Amino acid sequence: MGTGRVVLVGAPLGNAGDASTRLREVLASADVVAAEDTRRLLRLARDLDITVSGRILSYFEGNEERRTPDLVAALRDGAVVAVVTDGGMPSVSDPGYRLVRAALDAGFPVTAAPGPSAVTTALALSGLPSDRFCFEGFLPRSGSGRRSRLRELTAEPRTLVFFEAPHRITAALTDLAATFGAEREGAVCRELTKTYEEIRRGPLGELAAWSAQAEPRGEITVVVAGAPAGPAERPADDDLRAAVAEREAAGDSRRDAIQTVADMYGLRKREVYTLVHAAR
Structure with missing residues (x-):
């Protein structure tokens, strides 16, 4: 097995001044750079005054599954593969997870040049x-x-x-x-x-x-903010009915609206159901 490895590169969210020295080094030296948007990568390189010497490949949601085997093949050839997204850490709601999993399954190391996270x-x-x-x-x-x-x-x-x-x-x-x-x-x-x-x-x-x-x-x-500790204080019956009606108006089915209101106040679903239907 070669010396191939994956490096997840944390790109600036918007301000190029947030780029680390290691990010510059990885992008300039990697054999392959898999970029969510190749145009943004080249713009970032210009802003950082670096040259990306490796092969640049687009790697985004639409082609991530298809392109991952090609990147694993590059790892087998000993390549250092850098993954960079439009901003923040790859694989966090962005491309990267599939390659991480595939590289690990194939026995190749995965590391990171950490950076900003939204x-x-x-x-x-x-x-x-x-x-x-x-x-x-x-x-x-x-x-x-x-x-x-x-x-x-x-x-x-x-x-x-x-x-x-x-x-x-x-x-x-x-x-x-x-x-x-x-x-x-x-x-x-x-x-x-x-x-x-x-x-x-x-x-x-x-x-x-x-x-x-x-x-x-x-x-x-x-x-x-997270939910307050414990169920909220039980509202008046009319307020419970209004809460169900509000959720129905937002698009919930009556069943789901009743369940949500019951959960919110720690009540039994049957109790809320009875209140809603007694008023009809």
Whole structure:
């Protein structure tokens, strides 16, 4: 077996000044550089005043599965394969995991030139508890899938971190407010370390309203406070019915809305069901 190895390269989120000396060395010396976007890689190289001497290959979601065997073949030939994404650490909701798994299965070492991470940067800037957190990546694209995933997280006590696309951020924040409660604290972190960096902090209901008006663009990370310890105090019957109706209006089936409200307040599903149907 040759001396091939994989190096995961943590690229700057936006500010090239965050690039480490080791990142420069790896990109300049690697035999193969697998880049999520080859144009961004070349732009970063220009900003860092380095020359990428190795072979550059595109390696993104659309071709990751097909190209991974080629990269493993390069490892067998003794190549150092660097993996770089548009920003942050490869394999964290970005290309890289398939190659890591394939390289390890084939017996090749995997290491990292660590760098910035949008997950921990947003968490630190959010002002929310950071001693324990849970990274959930991108929420499902469909409204029903997104709401189903959020219902699973209703009682999660750790601070939650999500990635979200700009064209879905308002819908995501609206569903977060409907599922977790409009008063749950959150933060929307946009374009971290870039010229137009923006961080909005506040209750989820307010963040959803702001997003609908502002239509934020760019790379977005959302941080949400975890569920309070223990079930919330039981609201009045009319408030429970209103909570179910609010979730139905957001797209939940009545069954799912009743289950979510019951979970939120530590009630039996039958109790909420009876209250809702007694009023009809």
